[in-house]
Amino acid sequence: MADKCHLCLLGLIFLSSLLTGTSxxxxxxxxxxxxxxxxxxxxxxxxxxxxxxxxxxxxxxxxxxxxxxxxxxxxxxxxxxxxxxxxxxxxxxxxxxxxxxxxxxxxxxxxxxxxxxxxxxxxxxLHVSPSSSQTEISPGSSVSLSCQLYSSYTGISCDGWIRSEGYQLFWVNQTGVKLTISDSRYQISAPGYCILTLTTTLLNEDDNREWRCQVTHRNQVKTSATYTFRKPAPVDIKPLIPVSSSNSETTSRQTPAAAPEQGSSSLSHISREILIVLKTAAFAAPTVILLQIICARRAERKDLQHQEEIMMNTVLE
The missing domain is CATH 2.60.40.10 (Immunoglobulins)
Structure with missing residues (x-):
């Protein structure tokens, strides 16, 4: 029965080609x-x-x-x-x-x-993509790649047309070597003639490795689609900055740390007062010395006047 359906399908394709040829x-x-x-x-x-x-x-x-x-x-x-x-x-x-x-x-x-x-x-x-259920792609995880050919011809499904015309889908590695089920690392399955899945466990050395799906016809590559695995970039972990908390224990631990800041503030205040006093003293010292000189000269003048008065009184007597 399957052979009769296959012959019928081939007949439809042949008839379609004849009708197309008439144009x-x-x-x-x-x-x-x-x-x-x-x-x-x-x-x-x-x-x-x-x-x-x-x-x-x-x-x-x-x-x-x-x-x-x-x-x-x-x-x-x-x-x-x-x-x-x-x-x-x-x-x-x-x-x-x-x-x-x-x-x-x-x-x-x-x-x-x-x-x-x-x-x-x-x-x-031709379209290649990871499985829709894949949540993480990293070394050590298993990844399933789906390769599907989207095609139709005169109302015939992709499976029927690709089978009758002799087209094939293959998975190959980055060197072009065909992957087979005999390789224990890969599991290859074909849900249909137009779908080919590849499942493997990723390794560290797979970084930038390519897997390519090809459509061939009589050993001639018609097109290919590539999937390249790249390891995720490492995430920078920034150090946590402590945040003040309303917890009494946390507050009591933070209180001693604040003491040096208060002490340094007091010392700074005293230093400013001493500096002000020194500046004032430096400004007042010349004034005091000048006043002392003026007072000394006035005293000398009084002494001279007093001596002159005594001498005058002596002469008059």
């Missing part, structure tokens, strides 16, 4: 990893980009017009990341996993849609 334009498959920029070609030889319209669609949403007759639509979620190239190609910046799906380049001349000139581009996005 004279081959479908294009572009593989890209999330976070990168991509350019989707419009291979229908447009004469003027003013006649070009880009339509986006995936199996989970209705068709959305991104570019209408050469003008970017502003009511779309991704309009800020879109631009139209000089050759009418569609440029998308910072690809996300939600950008996967089909992009159709259509031509309108004199208001008429020339379906035979439509060019369809299928965008397949």
């Amino acid at each position: 004279g334009v081959d479908d294009i498959h572009v593989f890209i990893s999330s976070g990168e920029n991509v350019c989707l070609p419009c291979n229908n030889d447009p004469h003027d980009c003013k006649s070009t319209t880009w339509i986006y669609n995936n199996r989970h949403s209705a068709a959305v017009e991104l570019i209408g007759l050469g003008i970017k639509k502003k009511d779309t979620e991704k309009h800020e990341r879109l631009s139209l190239g000089s050759d009418c190609s569609l440029n998308i910046k910072n690809i996300t996993k939600e950008d996967y799906g089909s992009y159709s380049c259509q031509q309108y001349v004199d208001g008429q849609h020339y379906k035979e000139a439509d060019a369809r581009v299928y965008l397949h996005v």
